Amino acid sequence: MTIAHDTNVTAVLAQAPASVTLAGALNSALADAMAEDDSVVVFGEDVGPLGGVFRVTDGLSARFGDDRVWDSPLAEAGIVGTAIGMAMNGMRPVIEMQFDAFSYPAFQQITSHLAKMRNRTKGTLELPVVVRIPYAGGIGGVEHHSDSSEAYWTHTPGLTVVTPSNPSDAYWMLRQAISSNDPVIFLEPKSRYWMKDAVDHATPTAPLDAARVIRTGTDVTLLAYGPTVKTAMDAAELAELEDLSIEVIDLRTLSPFDDETVGASVRKTSRAAVIHEAAQFGGYGAEVAARVTERNFFHLAAPILRIAGFDVPFPSPKLEEYFLPTAERVLAALDTWQW
Amino acid sequence: MTIAHDTNVTAVLAQAPASVTLAGALNSALADAMAEDDSVVVFGEDVGPLGGVFRVTDGLSARFGDDRVWDSPLAEAGIVGTAIGMAMNGMRPVIEMQFDAFSYPAFQQITSHLAKMRNRTKGTLELPVVVRIPYAGGIGGVEHHSDSSEAYWTHTPGLTVVTPSNPSDAYWMLRQAISSNDPVIFLEPKSRYWMKDAVDHATPTAPLDAARVIRTGTDVTLLAYGPTVKTAMDAAELAELEDLSIEVIDLRTLSPFDDETVGASVRKTSRAAVIHEAAQFGGYGAEVAARVTERNFFHLAAPILRIAGFDVPFPSPKLEEYFLPTAERVLAALDTWQW
Amino acid sequence: MPEAGILLDLYRRMVLARRFDVQVTALTRQGRLATYPSGLGQEACEIAAAAALADDDWLFPTYRDSIALLARGVTVVEILSFFRGDWHSGFNPKQRRIAPQSTPLATQALHAVGFATASKMRHEPVATLAFLGDGATSEGEAHEAFNFAAVWQTPTVFVVQNNGYAISVPFSKQSHARTLADKAIGYGMPGHFVDGNDVAAMYAVITDALDRARNGGGPALIEGLTYRMEAHTNSDDPSRYRDDDEVERWRSLDPIARIESYLIREGVLTEGLRAEIADAAEQLAAETRDAMNESPHLNPLELFDHVYATPRTALAEQRDYLATELESSEARHLS
Amino acid sequence: MPEAGILLDLYRRMVLARRFDVQVTALTRQGRLATYPSGLGQEACEIAAAAALADDDWLFPTYRDSIALLARGVTVVEILSFFRGDWHSGFNPKQRRIAPQSTPLATQALHAVGFATASKMRHEPVATLAFLGDGATSEGEAHEAFNFAAVWQTPTVFVVQNNGYAISVPFSKQSHARTLADKAIGYGMPGHFVDGNDVAAMYAVITDALDRARNGGGPALIEGLTYRMEAHTNSDDPSRYRDDDEVERWRSLDPIARIESYLIREGVLTEGLRAEIADAAEQLAAETRDAMNESPHLNPLELFDHVYATPRTALAEQRDYLATELESSEARHLS
Numbered sequence A, B: 001m002t003i004a005h006d007t008n009v010t011a012v013l014a015q016a017p018a019s020v021t022l023a024g025a026l027n028s029a030l031a032d033a034m035a036e037d038d039s040v041v042v043f044g045e046d047v048g049p050l051g052g053v054f055r056v057t058d059g060l061s062a063r064f065g066d067d068r069v070w071d072s073p074l075a076e077a078g079i080v081g082t083a084i085g086m087a088m089n090g091m092r093p094v095i096e097m098q099f100d101a102f103s104y105p106a107f108q109q110i111t112s113h114l115a116k117m118r119n120r121t122k123g124t125l126e127l128p129v130v131v132r133i134p135y136a137g138g139i140g141g142v143e144h145h146s147d148s149s150e151a152y153w154t155h156t157p158g159l160t161v162v163t164p165s166n167p168s169d170a171y172w173m174l175r176q177a178i179s180s181n182d183p184v185i186f187l188e189p190k191s192r193y194w195m196k197d198a199v200d201h202a203t204p205t206a207p208l209d210a211a212r213v214i215r216t217g218t219d220v221t222l223l224a225y226g227p228t229v230k231t232a233m234d235a236a237e238l239a240e241l242e243d244l245s246i247e248v249i250d251l252r253t254l255s256p257f258d259d260e261t262v263g264a265s266v267r268k269t270s271r272a273a274v275i276h277e278a279a280q281f282g283g284y285g286a287e288v289a290a291r292v293t294e295r296n297f298f299h300l301a302a303p304i305l306r307i308a309g310f311d312v313p314f315p316s317p318k319l320e321e322y323f324l325p326t327a328e329r330v331l332a333a334l335d336t337w338q339w
Numbered sequence C, D: 001m002p003e004a005g006i007l008l009d010l011y012r013r014m015v016l017a018r019r020f021d022v023q024v025t026a027l028t029r030q031g032r033l034a035t036y037p038s039g040l041g042q043e044a045c046e047i048a049a050a051a052a053l054a055d056d057d058w059l060f061p062t063y064r065d066s067i068a069l070l071a072r073g074v075t076v077v078e079i080l081s082f083f084r085g086d087w088h089s090g091f092n093p094k095q096r097r098i099a100p101q102s103t104p105l106a107t108q109a110l111h112a113v114g115f116a117t118a119s120k121m122r123h124e125p126v127a128t129l130a131f132l133g134d135g136a137t138s139e140g141e142a143h144e145a146f147n148f149a150a151v152w153q154t155p156t157v158f159v160v161q162n163n164g165y166a167i168s169v170p171f172s173k174q175s176h177a178r179t180l181a182d183k184a185i186g187y188g189m190p191g192h193f194v195d196g197n198d199v200a201a202m203y204a205v206i207t208d209a210l211d212r213a214r215n216g217g218g219p220a221l222i223e224g225l226t227y228r229m230e231a232h233t234n235s236d237d238p239s240r241y242r243d244d245d246e247v248e249r250w251r252s253l254d255p256i257a258r259i260e261s262y263l264i265r266e267g268v269l270t271e272g273l274r275a276e277i278a279d280a281a282e283q284l285a286a287e288t289r290d291a292m293n294e295s296p297h298l299n300p301l302e303l304f305d306h307v308y309a310t311p312r313t314a315l316a317e318q319r320d321y322l323a324t325e326l327e328s329s330e331a332r333h334l335s
Ligand SMILES: Cc1ncc(C[n+]2csc(CCOP(=O)(O)OP(=O)(O)O)c2C)c(N)n1
Pocket: A045, A074, A098, A102, A105, C064, C103, C104, C105, C132, C133, C134, C135, C136, C137, C163, C165, C166, C167, C228, C232
């Protein structure tokens, strides 16, 4: 089912021979970055011989040795805190928080230091750290294994927050995140890890701070990112049957937000909706709706809708299907508009 | 200067003999709650003999003994985590995070347990814990002493998040928070601790989940909370000179949001702006703007504006004046509307 | 050395626990459960703790400790409902005097300390026992729990099951200390390093620590050295990080085989008794399989019902939204 | 026992440090600074550490350790600019090989471990020294720092200044352990409990630990038992939590008086030398007062300039907004 619809998502992406999973693309991005630059190191929980619980670091410790890829003690604040110290001393650590909710013990190190050190020292101490976080639901994970916490990070000045939705972006955005001199929160959509597609290792898909129109349309703009990009494309397909022409934008970068690309589309369609898994209240969609409305109010024919998770803790595996936004729910939401 | 304008804020509040500071009102709320209910305990860093760095717990350990008011070891996750355990076992802990940014080490305990335990156990284990957090700037605090992190908490389902702006609300909202069976994040505006006003200990100001119109007007609705309520009232005063009639709503409760009170006002004025100190991007104002627009789009004559902190880390003491929203900045923002 | 009757009872519970564990692992391999972290090989620690706890004591377990729950009376269905994804926790903590199985590592240790603090305040003779893994001791919150317990002298016993691994990470990458029990010194509390596959030893040490705690003696840290015989969970691949020899070495130290041969030698465990216990185990296995067959009725609308004690209008709106959606989709399916 | 020349140098720096500290506290009382956590009484720990560090070593200090910064060559202005609120940090960390003074407790200890890890990877003979307070050792991140350093065997020396209090909270409410140095056992690293008011002892122990660390010997935990003679900060009121007798007892153990009388007894510190050092101290005090008089030019627009290495359109918009606001308000003031 996951695989079945991928063509939707990737139709617009550059074609290249090898077809790899999103997890595999991340793996080769890490390998290529490490091969190019000795200062790139990878550490965290189970990223060594096991290759990470999602195998994103598979084979790296064997290839680069366990002084460049290693298992740390089990402590997230410790992982982020020591990564900060390494970055202060010339390294470019790429660290993993095993699951989204398990980044919370590192919250202080991320918000009070990782995000602020550069500003604190007037640019003297840059922290080129990439924090990889598998996030969101859809894989039947037990409690704490399906959180979407992008809103916590995007509200924190000093952090760059990005999330790929397909293998090509996964490869290129991780390469770009690693070469950025700013700390990057790199959110990996768990439910898409196994999605397969061709990846062109020669030409970047887009700059790290750019959103992309992945399907053009005239009636509505759907804004999605990470796991909901597929939902948006599915919705667009269904809508077409009802002669509703939907433009889909894969936001890719959550902070900064690409006002230009999104604004242009919304001014064209005059209607927009944003889709995410996180709880709606205070979710990332609130910022999207607020700023796009601020900047394009008199172009809007209707309020910007938010199709998001309910304002409850993420459900148990058997109930997540009722929580997660679906293409049907997206279309139902669009029907609430006065046309 | 702080004192000078207080009449603005409190003009509409019930009058009563004794005039006390906001910190003093919190202190008597704690004392009265403890006197009424043995299960109410107070602990945290320096809340004992010192009475807290802002003296909010002044005299409580002397009056109730150090088995009900005591200094814990210096560890925020430990404070919240043990409070959760106590609440599981019949107590109603009121704990203090000494400054806003120092609640971050407790982020996991607050988001993964305090907010979720009731849902996890289908209501069997309720956690009547109040987490008091002095927040926001305006007192010339060094780095980490002026954060406004309400958006982190309001995005977390399971938490009730409130913030008083004056002594009467401080007293009553803390009493209501302590008697609530839900965990409450109680945000105390540092810059208003020394604001004085009369407090009526007989009649509650309003329910804990209600916003309040504290100044009526016809042209614009200003939405403010905690430290920015005074800013909004000052702006309303200045606007009056320009014959602009501003209605001011003190939100008081951030989660839940009082859609009814706010919606009624916005449908009347057709224009609204929200004011907060936190960085604008993904700040609480985004949720306010997004939901009020969703629900009242066709009543709006202009986009809802956000007057908020810039998207940078909170500045050093000598620069905070340029960061914090001012009445002037509010009026300038209103001028950007097409009238 | 606990008396024979107790040892026999411990043996009995260990046999049942293992049969349950093996059955659940099998069901998980069949894809019937979302996940199941097996306790196979750790029965001595798990059962000793469950047996040592007094009725009014509280247990603060992790995802790993299902068989301790079983031994403390939680039903098979109550245990499985979490792992098969019905809800986040399947039993009534107050009825069982067990906190929900904690996934965020080491966090439950602080709850155990807080819970014990309240008991101490009310002068109730109630102790709490928190399970932790070797990996979890690296978390800052484990340290905070040990320290709060020691400073406040709460009736809390920390049982660290050092099963050699945190998923794939061996103990050598987790700590440079001689033992985890050594950490106790740094908190000024007693520490005990115990053979975690010797149920008699574990039972004796935990019982003493709990008695001491209930009598105002303060907390204790107990390390049981044991081994995780199964994969971390069904989605794990141990071949990537440990070799069979190591597993076989530990198999020869099997906690059940050890107490069994002792009880037989002592003439306490007769052939008849042994067969009887084996039958009971098979019955439990059957009960477990049956439990999986009757799938419970789940109400999606319950997602909204337990988040807050205080009703919220906006949440009621979302509940209504889902209710309508469910009705219309039902309608669609019918038509 | 370090040789006389070294002791004399330590004495000299301690005298200067105290004079600076007293001067800054006075300025703070006059409301000239936002805040200042005094190091008065802790000069032995602070100066010993600063002196023991090699040029290429890095120091990871807290808000409390300004006099160690002074001793390591940070200028008066660079130190004061933080406390008077110009910016979050006033010196160039790479130039001084000192991390910004950390306020979030214990967090800097992890940075020290990570920094040392990078040095070790590159086989550079560089050690890091992290200061912590007694209260900070209760934080989970202190535990994580100790553990990571021990497991990774990084060249990191943790110097815990146990000054008896965490603001108002006495050590007895912070730990139940005999000493904080005892914690080292639980990490498998050497721990040293030292008289923190004996500069010779502190210097010897820290120097050895740093040498050992640089030579691959791994981390060490050093507890210096000392006392905070001043209030926590200017906004604190110690009379609420400690009595004068206690303060007086510690005054009699003054670290400067002790080394001074020793050096005089040994004939190393002559009256002339002493007067000369006193003069230097007065000069430093004057320099400090002057530093406060020239208030620096602060550019509010700099708020936007250092947040990201990668420029952001939206942030540039906010910068322009503030620039326009500043111009118009200037205009208003002129008219
Ligand atoms: C705070 C946190 N970080 C990471 C994880 C992911 N995780 C689940 S189990 C596990 C290993 C735990 O090892 P250990 O404490 O030894 O317990 P064991 O599984 O061996 O019983 C990890 C890393 C988690 N559950 N919580």
